[in-house]
Amino acid sequence: MEAYIMDWLNAMLRFAHFVTGVAWIGASFYFNWLENNLNRQGQQKEGISGHLWAVHGGGFYYLEKFKSYPNKLPKHLHWFKWEAYFTLITGFALLCVVYYYNANSYLLKSGTDISATTGILLSLAGLVVGWLIYDNVTKSALVKKQAIVALIMLVVVAVSAFFYQQFFAPRAVFIQIGAMIGVIMVFNVFFVIMPSQRELVKACVEKSELGEEIGFRGYIRSRNNNYFTLPVLFIMISNHYPIFYAGENAPIVLIAIFIITVLIRHYFNLEGEGKRGAKTALGAAVVLIAIAFYLLIPSKPKVIEGAKPIAYSQIALIMENRCSTCHSANPSDDQFTVAPSGFMLDTKEQIINAKDIIYTRTIASNSMPFGNKTHMTQEERDVLALWLISLKK
Ligand code: HEC
Numbered sequence: 001m002e003a004y005i006m007d008w009l010n011a012m013l014r015f016a017h018f019v020t021g022v023a024w025i026g027a028s029f030y031f032n033w034l035e036n037n038l039n040r041q042g043q044q045k046e047g048i049s050g051h052l053w054a055v056h057g058g059g060f061y062y063l064e065k066f067k068s069y070p071n072k073l074p075k076h077l078h079w080f081k082w083e084a085y086f087t088l089i090t091g092f093a094l095l096c097v098v099y100y101y102n103a104n105s106y107l108l109k110s111g112t113d114i115s116a117t118t119g120i121l122l123s124l125a126g127l128v129v130g131w132l133i134y135d136n137v138t139k140s141a142l143v144k145k146q147a148i149v150a151l152i153m154l155v156v157v158a159v160s161a162f163f164y165q166q167f168f169a170p171r172a173v174f175i176q177i178g179a180m181i182g183v184i185m186v187f188n189v190f191f192v193i194m195p196s197q198r199e200l201v202k203a204c205v206e207k208s209e210l211g212e213e214i215g216f217r218g219y220i221r222s223r224n225n226n227y228f229t230l231p232v233l234f235i236m237i238s239n240h241y242p243i244f245y246a247g248e249n250a251p252i253v254l255i256a257i258f259i260i261t262v263l264i265r266h267y268f269n270l271e272g273e274g275k276r277g278a279k280t281a282l283g284a285a286v287v288l289i290a291i292a293f294y295l296l297i298p299s300k301p302k303v304i305e306g307a308k309p310i311a312y313s314q315i316a317l318i319m320e321n322r323c324s325t326c327h328s329a330n331p332s333d334d335q336f337t338v339a340p341s342g343f344m345l346d347t348k349e350q351i352i353n354a355k356d357i358i359y360t361r362t363i364a365s366n367s368m369p370f371g372n373k374t375h376m377t378q379e380e381r382d383v384l385a386l387w388l389i390s391l392k393k
């Protein structure tokens with residue numbers, strides 16, 4: 001019953017996290033697009049810096065951006081913040097339900113000697129430290145040199161990835177880095193963007209002079225958030241692909257994901273603003289993707305010439321001992337009381353039908369058995385590999 005309830009909680013929170021995330025990122029993409037596409041040419045109306053016509057969903061829209069603030073504060077002013085806050089709240093709850101609640105299986109690396117509590121504290125510390133580093137860098141004079149800020153954040157990602165790989169399960173490393181960047185984004189909204197918007201509103205009400213600094217502070221954080229979006233989204237979904245998270249070189253993959261997705265974002269921004277260098281950014285991203293594709297091709301196990309063919313009975317025994325404690329109609333595992341992902345390996349037919357996916361999870365990556373809870377040996381993996389290859393012939 002407990003596993004059943006946790007599954008429901010997991011599904012509901014994931015859904016809420018996804019929906020609030022879409023709402024937040026959607027609005028953020030839209031406003032970024034708006035900034036890039038405002039018509040600032042020619043004669044503008046008094047006090048207006050740009051305007052834009054659009055047609056969408058059966059109507060025409062006309063938008064104007066003020067140079068500073070309107071003469072009178074409108075009665076209904078829309079703010080965009082709850083989407084961001086709820087993305088953090090649901091995301092953190094999901095982190096607790098999946099990774100902290102079952103820290104021994106989901107958060108910690110198999111064989112690590114730190115306790116679940118230490119693991120959770122390390123994870124929480126990372127969420128705070130990531131923000132403190134970013135916030136202090138962005139408050140310093142370095143803020144004028146965004147390339148250096150990007151480089152520092154790359155170092156933060158790299159160091160964290162290598163650090164957490166020592167203690168965390170491969171998937172948890174990815175989630176940790178994704179969560180760290182996500183926290184920075186939401187804190188940017190809460191601690192900087194919202195306060196600077198409140199100052200903007202205050203200036204409007206009091207008709208006071210608007211310091212350039214206020215606008216810049218909000219602008220830079222929201223621009224940085226825009227660059228963080230693609231890395232976070234990719235890191236979150238890469239959780240479904242052991243080819244990215246399960247290899248020995250997972251930290252390098254994380255670094256590559258950060259660089260490539262930021263380059264893609266950069267391409268869209270430069271292109272949108274009509275600036276030079278857009279094609280170069282895109283070209284660099286494509287080249288890096290090609291390199292990553294090549295480097296991540298799983299190495300083929302060596303086929304030993306003249307080796308005896310593997311008898312199915314050997315495979316059946318391995319599956320029974322190492323896999324169907326969880327992947328069975330009647331699992332014996334203490335934690336997984338129903339077959340994970342509904343995936344069962346009870347019969348020869350089921351095993352043969354799943355040969356490719358078994359190869360991916362057990363040979364190409366070591367992402368199964370889960371946390372190697374059933375202590376599968378390398379010899380067993382080699383035997384399984386030979387058998388799976390003989391099936392492919
Ligand atoms: C301790 C429990 C446990 C054991 C033992 C285990 N798995 Fe899994 N398996 C899981 C969980 C949990 C998932 C779902 C999460 C995931 O995809 O990583 C899963 C998912 C899978 C998937 C993906 C299924 C799909 O449709 O997405 C495959 C394939 C798989 N396991 C193969 C194996 C093989 C082969 C073994 C034995 C060598 C094995 N597992 C042993 C828990 C286990």
